[in-house]
Amino acid sequence: MAEVNYKKKKIIEITNVTKTFGNMTAVDNISLAINRGEFVTLLGPSGCGKTTLLRMIAGFELPTSGRIMLEGEDVTNIPPNRRPINTVFQKYALFPHLNVFNNVAFGLKLLKIPAGEKTLKDGSKKQLFRKLTKAEIKTKVERALSVVGLSEYGYRNVTTLSGGQQQRIAIARAIVLEPKVLLLDEPLGALDLKMRKEMQLELKRMHNELGITFIYVTHDQEEALTMSDTIVVINDGAVQQVGTPKKIYDEPANAFVANFIGESNLLPGKMISDFRVSYLDVTVDCLDKGFAKNEPVDVVIRPEDIKLLSVDSPKAQMKGRIVSSVFKGTYYEMEAETGGYEFTVQNTDGVAVGSEVGMRVEPDGIHIMKKLRSVNEFIGEADGEDLVWMCKGDFSLDLPEGTEKGDKLKVRVPFDGVELTDDENDGVIGGNVTQSIYKGTYYQVQVYTDTDEDFYVDTSDEWDINDRVGINLIREKVTVEKYEEEESDD
Amino acid sequence: MTDEQPPLVDKSAAFGRVGRKPQFRRSYFSFPYIIINVIFVVVPLCILLGFAFIGPDDTFSFDNFAYFFSHGENILTMLYSMGVAALTTVICLVVAYPLAMCLASSRINKSALLVLMFILPMWVNSLLRTYALQNLLIDLFGMQRGFGAALIGLVYDFFPFMLLPLYTSLANMDGSLTEAAHDLGAGALSTFFRVRLPLSLPGIMSGVTMVFMPTMSTFSVTEIMGGADTYMVGSMINELINGGDWGGSAAFSFILLILVAGTMALSNLITKGKVETEGLGGVL
Numbered sequence: 001m002a003e004v005n006y007k008k009k010k011i012i013e014i015t016n017v018t019k020t021f022g023n024m025t026a027v028d029n030i031s032l033a034i035n036r037g038e039f040v041t042l043l044g045p046s047g048c049g050k051t052t053l054l055r056m057i058a059g060f061e062l063p064t065s066g067r068i069m070l071e072g073e074d075v076t077n078i079p080p081n082r083r084p085i086n087t088v089f090q091k092y093a094l095f096p097h098l099n100v101f102n103n104v105a106f107g108l109k110l111l112k113i114p115a116g117e118k119t120l121k122d123g124s125k126k127q128l129f130r131k132l133t134k135a136e137i138k139t140k141v142e143r144a145l146s147v148v149g150l151s152e153y154g155y156r157n158v159t160t161l162s163g164g165q166q167q168r169i170a171i172a173r174a175i176v177l178e179p180k181v182l183l184l185d186e187p188l189g190a191l192d193l194k195m196r197k198e199m200q201l202e203l204k205r206m207h208n209e210l211g212i213t214f215i216y217v218t219h220d221q222e223e224a225l226t227m228s229d230t231i232v233v234i235n236d237g238a239v240q241q242v243g244t245p246k247k248i249y250d251e252p253a254n255a256f257v258a259n260f261i262g263e264s265n266l267l268p269g270k271m272i273s274d275f276r277v278s279y280l281d282v283t284v285d286c287l288d289k290g291f292a293k294n295e296p297v298d299v300v301i302r303p304e305d306i307k308l309l310s311v312d313s314p315k316a317q318m319k320g321r322i323v324s325s326v327f328k329g330t331y332y333e334m335e336a337e338t339g340g341y342e343f344t345v346q347n348t349d350g351v352a353v354g355s356e357v358g359m360r361v362e363p364d365g366i367h368i369m370k371k372l373r374s375v376n377e378f379i380g381e382a383d384g385e386d387l388v389w390m391c392k393g394d395f396s397l398d399l400p401e402g403t404e405k406g407d408k409l410k411v412r413v414p415f416d417g418v419e420l421t422d423d424e425n426d427g428v429i430g431g432n433v434t435q436s437i438y439k440g441t442y443y444q445v446q447v448y449t450d451t452d453e454d455f456y457v458d459t460s461d462e463w464d465i466n467d468r469v470g471i472n473l474i475r476e477k478v479t480v481e482k483y484e485e486e487e488s489d490d
Numbered sequence: 491m492t493d494e495q496p497p498l499v500d501k502s503a504a505f506g507r508v509g510r511k512p513q514f515r516r517s518y519f520s521f522p523y524i525i526i527n528v529i530f531v532v533v534p535l536c537i538l539l540g541f542a543f544i545g546p547d548d549t550f551s552f553d554n555f556a557y558f559f560s561h562g563e564n565i566l567t568m569l570y571s572m573g574v575a576a577l578t579t580v581i582c583l584v585v586a587y588p589l590a591m592c593l594a595s596s597r598i599n600k601s602a603l604l605v606l607m608f609i610l611p612m613w614v615n616s617l618l619r620t621y622a623l624q625n626l627l628i629d630l631f632g633m634q635r636g637f638g639a640a641l642i643g644l645v646y647d648f649f650p651f652m653l654l655p656l657y658t659s660l661a662n663m664d665g666s667l668t669e670a671a672h673d674l675g676a677g678a679l680s681t682f683f684r685v686r687l688p689l690s691l692p693g694i695m696s697g698v699t700m701v702f703m704p705t706m707s708t709f710s711v712t713e714i715m716g717g718a719d720t721y722m723v724g725s726m727i728n729e730l731i732n733g734g735d736w737g738g739s740a741a742f743s744f745i746l747l748i749l750v751a752g753t754m755a756l757s758n759l760i761t762k763g764k765v766e767t768e769g770l771g772g773v774l
Contacts, residue, residue, distance in 0.1 A: 060669055080672045087673045095667035097688045107674035177674065251568070 011036040011181060011213050017066030019052050024447065026052040028237035029066070034215065034230075039207050041224040042215045048118035053186060053234070054217050054476035058087045058183050060111045071180065086182040091190065096157045100169055101154035104141045107177045108132055142149050147206060155293075157480050164195045171203075175210060184216045188223065190348050200226050211459070219270065221261045225249060233257050236434070249302075254369050255437050255444070258300040265306075266439055267367070269299035277368060280339045282317050284361065288368035298369040298439065301347040303333065305365030309358035316358025322351050341441055353435035376413040376455055379483055382406060388480060391451045393429035408483040414446065415458035417477030420469045427470020433463045448470060541740035554741030556566040564726070564742075568749065571723040575706040582652035582701050583694065585645070590653055590693075591686075594660035603659060612650045620714050627715075640716030645671060647711055651700040659684070659693025695758065703750050 012034040019027040027049040033042050042050040055061040057068060059080035068076045075083055075487035094103050113131035127369050131401040134469070145151050148168035153161070158169060167187055174182055184203075188196045220222055224231050225245040228333075233240040233248060233256075241253035252258035258266055269279035274289035279299045291297060309316045334348035335356060336343045343359065374463060380390030382403045387394045388411060396423050399410065424430035434454075436448040446461050455471055463469060545551030558564050589608070591600045611619060621642055627633045667689065671681040709724030723746055730739035 058673060060672075080669070081675045081677055085673075087670070089666050089670060091664075091666060093664065093668060093670040095670070095685060095689075097691075106676075110675040110680055173670075238596070354598065 001335060009035055009370075012215075013069040014057070015067045015069070017050075017053070017063045017068065019056060019061060019065045026055070030237070030239055032232060032239060032242070034213065035184040037211055037213055038218065038229045039204070039214045040232060040242075041228035042232050043218060043221060043260075044240075046219055048234045048238035050217050050219075050234045051264055052237075054087075054183050054185055054215065057086055057181070057215065059083050064296055083241060084180045085183060086177055086179040087185065088167075088170050088174050088187045090186045092170040094166055094169055094173070096159055097345065098158070099154070100142055100145070100156050100158055100161070102146055103158055103169055104173045104176050104480050106173060108137045108140055111177065120335060140171075140176055143224070144280055145208065146174040147175065148172045149202075152214050163191050164199065167191065168202075168221065171206070175206070175212065181213045181215060183417075185213060186218055187216075188220075189219075196223070203227060212302045219311050220275075225261070234259065234264060235260070251367055252300055252369060255298050255439065256435075258298070258367070258369065261436055263303050263344055263346075265301040265303065265341075266437075267299045267301070267341060268439055268441065269297050271295045271297055271368065275363075276439040278368065280318065280341055282299065284366065285363040286366040286368060288366075291368070291370070296371050296374060298371055300367040300369060301343070301361055301366075303344040304334075305333075305361055306343055306345045306347075307360045307362075308334075308336075308345060308349075308351055309360055310345055311356040311358050313358045313360075315360050318359045320356050320357055321357055322353050322357060336393050356371060362389055374415070376415070376418070378411045378413070378453065380411050382409055389443050391429050391449050391453050393471075395428050397473065397475055397478050398479055400482055403482065410481045410483040412479045412481070413455070413473055414477055415456050417474045418447075418455055418457040418459075419474055420445065420447065420457055420459060420461075420463060421472060424468045424470045425470050429471050430468055431471055433465050433467045433469055436463050436465055438462075493568075538740050538743060541736050544737045544740075544742045546737070554737045555745075557738060558745060567721060567726055568723050568745070570721075571706050572749070572753070574641070574644070574712075574720065574722060575702050578641065578648060578705045579652075579698050579702045581641070581645050582649050585699065586649060586652040586656050586697065587694075590660050590773055592657035593657050594663075595654075609650050611646075616647055617710055619712050624714050634716060635717045636668060636719040637716060639714045640720040641716035642706055643711045644708070646707055647708075648701045651704075652697040655693045655696040655700065656690065657693075659690045663689055698757065699754055703754065706750055707746055 012031045012032075014030060014032040014034075017027055017030050030049075030053060042053060044050045052061060056063050059075070059078060061074060066076070067074060070085070080087075095106065111132055112129040113132065115128045117125045118128050120126055126448065139437050141154070142151065145154060148171050150165060150168050152174070153165065153169075153296070158166060161169065167190075170187070171318065181381050185201075188199050191199060198225060203214070203216075205225075216224075217225065228245055230242065231245055231248050232242050232349055235255075235256050240255045241248055243251075248257065248261055252261060256267060258264045265280045266394065269277050269353065271288075271291035271294065272278050272283055273293060274291075275285055275287065276283060277286045277288070277297070277299060278284075280349075317339050320343065323335045323337045323342065325332055325334040327350065328346075331346045331348050334345045334347065334351060336359060337343050337457040338359070345359070359428070378390045380388040380395075382399055382407060383389035383394055386396050386399060388397050388399070388409055390411060395411075403409070421427045429449055429451075431437075431447040431449040433445055434445075434448045437444045439458075441463055442460050445457045445459055447457060447469060449471070541554070543550055545553040593605050593608070599605070620643055623646055624639075627639055627642065630637055631711055633639050663686070667685055668681055671685045676684060707724045707727075708724075709722060709728050712720040713725055713728075723742065727739045727742050727746070728754050730742065
């Protein structure tokens with residue numbers, strides 16, 4: 001019984017799917033289950049692998065490894081024309097040589113439906129198939145066109161339609177086949193803002209009416225929050241967080257999600273004890289527990305969760321000064337400067353620039369996230385008196401006593417123990433900046449070396465993503481230990 | 491309100507043209523081309539037309555046309571030329587289409603160099619190519635001069651003109667259209683006949699035009715490769731010119747021109763109509 005329920009609930013199961021193009025990994029070991037009837041959004045910045053994942057579900061790309069199941073059946077290697085899944089393409093991909101009616105009817109004309117059984121001479125039964133009749137096709141097309149609100153457009157040329165209308169035709173063309181899953185690849189990307197808002201509501205309505213599972217790909221976090229039942233945040237080819245829009249917004253799993261979804265204030269902090277966190281120079285209550293004592297954490301505070309009070313209010317946790325204020329239509333967005341950090345604050349009442357204010361955040365407005373990694377660890381090899389060979393570079397570091405050339409060493413580099421240089425040749429080794437997250441008072445930059453290693457660097461400078469930079473280590477901050485093989489169980 | 495009422499805004503003033511020196515306009519750039527066109531296309535055509543109506547006694551007459559239509563063998567040669575041209579075009583199309591598909595597929599053809607290899611023969615003079623082919627086929631492989639050799643020569647000579655437009659139209663085709671067809675349930679064959687082929691029709695049309703027209707009036711290839719077996723209208727006109735019959739050759743050329751233009755117009759009309767009926771028709 002449980003088995004049946006399980007199967008009924010999950011319509012798509014993706015298990016350990018990886019896709020590489022040459023030496024670039026687009027999708028990195030993603031596992032994901034999608035429930036029947038849900039509106040699921042794959043959300044992430046461009047190039048994060050979300051479209052590749054969608055194309056593998058559609059069947060346009062084959063996974064390098066891993067498995068995709070549809071209703072308990074392995075469809076990993078089944079071509080797109082034999083999957084009960086249809087796609088709405090980013091640029092619509094309507095057939096320019098066919099009119100609206102024939103675009104929508106395209107799939108129906110190819111469709112073969114069961115038409116009873118025939119008993120063969122040897123007594124066995126053979127399933128018969130037939131094509132749809134013209135009348136059947138007409139009925140279905142007209143119904144699909146009415147769902148998208150374009151009943152009168154059947155004999156129009158698709159190239160004469162507006163972007164929004166073309167998008168509706170593309171949707172009609174896909175839903176007319178009554179797929180089990182509808183894939184939408186940034187379908188609203190080419191529309192203007194007003195049209196996009198309209199279509200968001202339309203899509204939500206269609207989803208409710210049709211009861212088909214929607215998998216929607218977008219980089220627009222607002223769109224994802226508006227429409228989805230479940231959001232899957234993807235970055236660097238890996239799932240960062242899966243959850244309802246509210247959960248993702250309120251409780252981001254890591255700094256990337258917090259930064260990507262909505263506006264947020266992201267600060268370095270420290271857990272004093274369960275339910276107590278300190279950041280900047282205040283210690284306040286929060287709702288999180290289970291961290292080690294004094295564990296460094298990331299603190300997320302949404303701009304609307306900061307209450308502005310009078311400067312001498314006893315309730316104020318922090319004192320600050322408003323440095324800018326912009327009216328955004330329904331609220332004011334202000335920057336409040338305190339202790340070297342500028343908080344973004346949203347409030348329905350504006351406060352004049354230059355005023356001193358008190359600020360307070362209630363415990364439920366503080367979100368604590370584990371720091372993903374607090375130190376860079378590498379395995380290197382002694383290459384001389386004070387040289388360590390690692391990541392194909394000779395770094396000059398203090399070696400422990402009695403190290404001999406060729407010994408294996410474990411090098412621990414704190415995030416602030418790395419120095420980046422503009423010119424790759426000024427560093428011992430070079431790398432690409434793959435991520436740069438503003439952490440409130442500094443940037444956390446991820447540098448990907450040519451030896452497949454990641455350096456996490458805390459720096460006060462902003463570095464452009466994809467820039468080549470040089471990497472130097474600050475000798476005093478790096479610790480080098482002898483590397484013991486049995487230590488590797490960590 | 492009367493018609494004489496001046497317009498509210500004086501357009502000439504608005505555009506700042508009043509009291510200013512005439513400026514250099516972009517359309518002036520076309521003047522050299524217009525002049526070249528007149529000298530090398532319009533005037534020669536008029537001369538051709540003029541010659542065609544000059545009879546043997548240097549007066550205006552329809553003798554040249556009458557001569558053409560009163561001699562059955564002339565009409566037969568003309569029809570024969572059309573047949574050979576059509577056959578060449580069809581062979582070129584059938585051979586070039588799959589090749590163009592391969593070249594246009596980024597999965598099969600990873601560099602543009604391959605396309606260049608097929609286009610490269612176009613850089614060599616056609617006559618040289620034909621003599622080279624003659625050397626190869628007839629002198630080296632001992633093939634007989636005649637229809638077969640001539641056909642090979644024609645196909646070889648005009649093949650790039652078919653390949654190039656086909657390749658361009660297939661390579662520029664939006665890949666998401668074939669993906670969409672797949673997605674909607676079409677297998678490889680259906681995708682080809684329902685999407686790729688109809689969308690490459692403009693490429694096919696220009697390929698056909700670029701092969702059919704020059705093949706029809708060619709004479710060097712058929713003379714070198716075919717000899718007496720392949721007596722085409724080109725050879726016929728060549729003979730008239732060599733014989734000093736300017737009037738006759740002009741008339742024949744003119745008839746050939748009309749025929750080719752007519753054929754092209756007709757085929758354009760058919761394809762255009764076909765595309766439009768596809769677009770307007772439907773299941774009803």
